[in-house]
Amino acid sequence: MPIPEKSVTCxxxxxxxxxxxxxxxxxxxxxxxxxxxxxxxxxxxxxxQGMLASHVIYIRSGFVxxxxxxxxxxxxxxxxxxxxxxxxxxxxxxxxxxxxxxxAYEETTVCLFDMTALSNLLELNASFAAKLIARLNxxxxxxxxxxxxxxxxxxxxxxxxxxxxxxxxxxxxxxxNLALSRKDLAELTVxxxxxxxxxxxxxxxxxxxxxxxxxxxxxxxxxxxxxCENG
Amino acid sequence: MPIPEKSVTCxxxxxxxxxxxxxxxxxxxxxxxxxxxxxxxxxxxxxxQGMLASHVIYIRSGFVxxxxxxxxxxxxxxxxxxxxxxxxxxxxxxxxxxxxxxxAYEETTVCLFDMTALSNLLELNASFAAKLIARLNxxxxxxxxxxxxxxxxxxxxxxxxxxxxxxxxxxxxxxxNLALSRKDLAELTVxxxxxxxxxxxxxxxxxxxxxxxxxxxxxxxxxxxxxCENG
DNA sequence: AATGAAACATGTTTTATATCAATTTTCAGC
DNA sequence: GCTGAAAATTGATATAAAACATGTTTCATT
Numbered sequence: 455m456p457i458p459e460k461s462v463t464c465x466x467x468x469x470x471x472x473x474x475x476x477x478x479x480x481x482x483x484x485x486x487x488x489x490x491x492x493x494x495x496x497x498x499x500x501x502x503q504g505m506l507a508s509h510v511i512y513i514r515s516g517f518v519x520x521x522x523x524x525x526x527x528x529x530x531x532x533x534x535x536x537x538x539x540x541x542x543x544x545x546x547x548x549x550x551x552x553x554x555x556x557x558a559y560e561e562t563t564v565c566l567f568d569m570t571a572l573s574n575l576l577e578l579n580a581s582f583a584a585k586l587i588a589r590l591n592x593x594x595x596x597x598x599x600x601x602x603x604x605x606x607x608x609x610x611x612x613x614x615x616x617x618x619x620x621x622x623x624x625x626x627x628x629x630x631n632l633a634l635s636r637k638d639l640a641e642l643t644v645x646x647x648x649x650x651x652x653x654x655x656x657x658x659x660x661x662x663x664x665x666x667x668x669x670x671x672x673x674x675x676x677x678x679x680x681x682c683e684n685g
Numbered sequence: 686m687p688i689p690e691k692s693v694t695c696x697x698x699x700x701x702x703x704x705x706x707x708x709x710x711x712x713x714x715x716x717x718x719x720x721x722x723x724x725x726x727x728x729x730x731x732x733x734q735g736m737l738a739s740h741v742i743y744i745r746s747g748f749v750x751x752x753x754x755x756x757x758x759x760x761x762x763x764x765x766x767x768x769x770x771x772x773x774x775x776x777x778x779x780x781x782x783x784x785x786x787x788x789a790y791e792e793t794t795v796c797l798f799d800m801t802a803l804s805n806l807l808e809l810n811a812s813f814a815a816k817l818i819a820r821l822n823x824x825x826x827x828x829x830x831x832x833x834x835x836x837x838x839x840x841x842x843x844x845x846x847x848x849x850x851x852x853x854x855x856x857x858x859x860x861x862n863l864a865l866s867r868k869d870l871a872e873l874t875v876x877x878x879x880x881x882x883x884x885x886x887x888x889x890x891x892x893x894x895x896x897x898x899x900x901x902x903x904x905x906x907x908x909x910x911x912x913c914e915n916g
Numbered sequence: 917a918a919t920g921a922a923a924c925a926t927g928t929t930t931t932a933t934a935t936c937a938a939t940t941t942t943c944a945g946c
Numbered sequence: 947g948c949t950g951a952a953a954a955t956t957g958a959t960a961t962a963a964a965a966c967a968t969g970t971t972t973c974a975t976t
Contacts, residue, residue, distance in 0.1 A: 522829055525915060528837040532829055544826060547819035553826050576818075577811035584807065587818060588778035594825045595775060595784050598753055598763055601832045605875050606759040608932070636954060644836050646934050651955055667942085684756060839962070867924060877964050882925055898972090 464489065464565075469514055471538055473585040481575055481582075490566040500541065500556040500564060507545035507552045509566040513537050516562025517624070517633060520554045521641075531642050532597060534559070536624055543590055546573060560633050604644050611685025612643040613653045614678050617663065621672050629671040695720065700745055702769055704816040712806055712813075721797040731772065731787040731795060738776035738783045740797040744768050747793025748855070748864060751785045752872075762873050763828060765790070767855055774821055777804060791864050835875050842916025843874040844884045845909050848894065852903050860902040 464470070464486040465479055474482070490509070494500050494516070501511060503523050514537060521531040532554055535541075541556050546569065576583045603615050616639065621628055634642075640650040657663045662678050664671040672678060695701070695717040696710055705713070721740070725731055725747070732742060734754050745768060752762040763785055766772075772787050777800065807814045834846050847870065852859055865873075871881040888894045893909050895902040903909060 522833045524833055524837055528833075530833045530836050532832065544822045546822060547815045548822045548826070553829060573815070576814065580808035580811075580814070583811070583814050583818075584778045584804070587807075587814075587821070590818065590821055590825070591775045591777060591779045594821070594828065595779070597825065597828055597832065598784060601763065601828065601835070602753045602755055602759075602761045604832070605761050605835050606755055647954080648935080648956085649933055652933095655955080866922095878924080879926080879965080880963055883963095886925080 469537060471512055471540060473540070473582060473589060476579060476582040476585050477575065478579075481579060484575060485567050485571050488568050488571065491563065492566065493561065493563045494558040496558055496560050498558050500558060500562065501552045501554075503552055503555040505552050507542045507550050508569055510543060510546075510569055510572055511541035511556070512565040512567060513539045513541065514563045514565055516564075517559040518556050518562055519559060519638075519641075520556050522554050529641070530644070533593070533600070534619075534624060534642070540589065542569070543586065543593075545569070546576075546586075559638070607682075607685050609643070609645055609649055609653045610656065610681050611683075612645065613639075613650065613657065614662075614682035614685060616642050617657075617670070617672060618675075618678060618682055620670075621675075628675065629669065631669050633668075700768060702743055702771060704771070704813060704820060707810060707813040707816050708806065709810075712810060715806060716798050716802050719799050719802065722794065723797065724792065724794045725789040727789055727791050729789050731789060731793065732783045732785075734783055734786040736783050738773045738781055739800055741774060741777075741800055741803055742772035742787070743796040743798060744770045744772065745794045745796055747795075748790040749787050749793055750790060750869075750872075751787050753785050760872070761875070764824070764831070765850075765855060765873070771820065773800070774817065774824075776800070777807075777817075790869070838913075838916050840874070840876055840880055840884045841887065841912055843876065844870075844881065844888065845893075845913035845916060847873050848888075848901070848903060849906075849909060849913055851901075852906075859906065860900065862900050864899075 462468075464474065464482040467474075474485075477485070491514075500518060501507070513535060517534070517536045518539075518541075519531050519534050520541065521529045523529050541564075542552055544553055545551060550569070576586065603612060607615065620630060620632070624630075632639075636647050636650055640647045643650060643653075645653070654663075654665065657678075658665055660674075660677075662672070662674045662681070664673050693699075695705065695713045698705075705716075708716070722745075731749060732738070744766060748765070748767045749770075749772075750762050750765050751772065752760045754760050772795075773783055775784055776782060781800070807817065834843060838846065851861060851863070855861075863870075867878050867881060867885075871878045874881060874884075876884070885894075885896065888909075889896055891905075891908075893903070893905045893912070895904050
């Protein structure tokens with residue numbers, strides 16, 4: 455994974471977000487100004503629920519979880535995201551705080567953009583606004599389907615969904631070297647670590663997946679999708 | 686409840702949505718054109734998940750539930766909403782279908798606005814866009830907190846949250862004549878009707894609420910809030 | 917007022933999953 | 947390669963809530 459150079463500007467950035475492609479050079483300069491670039495280590499907090507959301511945080515490379523913190527350490531992971539995601543968009547034009555905490559699952563490089571500059575650009579460039587709304591809506595729809603999954607499916611359906619999500623959306627491959635611990639997976643599926651372990655065992659026995667150390671391969675996607683649908 | 690007259694136009698509408706207040710007269714005329722007004726009876730489907738979202742649906746009066754339909758009748762209620770809500774905003778600039786089904790809990794009057802006209806207005810009027818984004822985000826944040834509630838709280842916490850939501854956001858009173866059946870409440874809390882019944886009994890015995898037929902009164906808000914927080 | 921059907925309540929049993937406890941595996945650091 | 951700690955697995959038990967079963971209330975219709 456090539457670590458982006460500091461000298462890269464928004465204008466010549468090759469890992470540009472889809473929305474930002476709508477901006478012309480002068481508009482790119484507007485967000486370039488005051489832009490910050492930071493690299494987080496595995497496990498580090500990128501933004502903290504309740505803190506002032508002065509910036510929107512663009513994930514340039516890496517892999518993060520966004521979660522809501524409740525009392526007594528009761529957290530719920532809203533989503534896992536990788537490069538291209540914009541953290542904090544949900545604070546635009548509303549209460550100016552982060553509504554969730556973001557933590558890096560692995561080394562993650564981000565760009566910070568001033569929230570006010572961003573909202574000014576929204577006024578200048580309607581197609582930028584349209585792209586941002588499209589993106590917000592995409593995220594919302596995904597959170598709806600997660601709500602459905604976690605309330606209506608039981609353990610195997612929940613794990614099936616998470617494995618398919620990791621394969622399709624995050625790693626984009628049927629075989630992937632999982633950066634997540636069992637504890638992370640348990641958090642994602644909202645299961646205890648022990649229960650998760652049992653479902654994984656079941657999936658292995660049923661030849662749905664092949665587990666080799668940290669590597670997981672989806673060996674029977676069709677059936678896994680069926681379990682996800684009906685479980 | 687006064688039923689709005691058909692002769693009312695967007696320009697002189699008194700029950701105007703917050704966002705629409707950002708529009709000037711000529712812009713209001715743009716959405717007025719092709720506007721439809723429909724009244725739904727209790728239990729009727731206002732929009733159906735998967736159908737083409739050609740319009741955004743403004744709730745003028747009434748009370749609805751939005752839910753995702755899964756297989757085998759497994760549904761999850763995303764939210765309950767009343768007058769002022771815009772159904773279908775989540776389909777703006779994305780896949781042009783409704784992502785959820787909306788059903789009237791009681792007689793509900795809506796205005797339908799052409800989705801394309803609306804997205805054109807977004808390009809013309811930046812503060813309108815800002816208000817819409819603010820609203821989308823508000824809904825998203827609420828769905829996050831619902832996700833938290835349903836996955837991290839148990840029965841009493843879930844019921845406490847729904848009762849407080851009904852009191853605060855929907856009926857705006859500590860005492861309200863509940864239009865919902867036990868089955869509706871069970872759906873909202875994601876409990877079986879029987880379990881719900883037992884939690885209600887418990888709340889009555891603990892003098893948290895007073896139930897008289899269809900009327901519910903929150904008699905100990907403080908303690909109910911505590912149960913909601915920690916349950 | 918009588919009747920029947922929903923809606924609601926309540927007692928019992930079952931079940932999925934959490935929790936607790938113990939063991940095995942993995943892996944970093946010496 | 948050895949060692950200890952953390953991670954992961956496996957088995958036994960506990961528990962919250964579902965499912966089932968039955969009884970009771972409510973309410974619309976005659």
